[in-house]
Amino acid sequence: AQSVAQPEDQVNVAEGNPLTVKCTYSVSGNPYLFWYVQYPNRGLQFLLKYITGDNLVKGSYGFEAEFNKSQTSFHLKKPSALVSDSALYFCAVRDSGGNKLTFGTGTQLKVEL
């Protein structure tokens, strides 16, 4: 069975500072990894994905994520946080041979002035 762990329920960071939201995964085959963001009372928006290739993936709004196969991690990063980045972030994984996405429980990011 595939699974995702987001070990932090909440991450607080000052505006302008770098941010990291952690994600580790477990999957039987090659992983397809995703990050989504959810603003209040909205659906999930796709940020970025890792399918294959370069371990550093760049996505929307200046976010990037680093795939680390040995540590089974896919941490989300941004060099300089904005207050508008405050939202709920979800990591998700699926096996390359499957159709089902498994989501983590989410990390609330709070960026303060």
Next chain:
Amino acid sequence: DAGITQSPRYKITETGRQVTLMCHQTWSHSYMFWYRQDLGHGLRLIYYSAAADITDKGEVPDGYVVSRSKTENFPLTLESATRSQTSVYFCASRGGQGEYEQYFGPGTRLTVT
């Protein structure tokens, strides 16, 4: 371009009643998914469909029924609603081979009293 829409956006119903949540996408995506979002659980897959007339169970299918007679529609029915089905329900869609990310609707907040 509507993308993916859900209706109703909010619904209050009583225990034991049947309720149907609608999902419509305009992209002709092959795959469609239903998730529920609950605090502490992230998103959990209820059912998904790979094409018209092809559906399969997800992680939490009990108490739910789906159908997909047309590619663009994927209704979710709670045959006899229970309080434990109070949740926010999200529909999502994805293209076929070679397309990886899912696109989410705005959600339906369902309260069962």
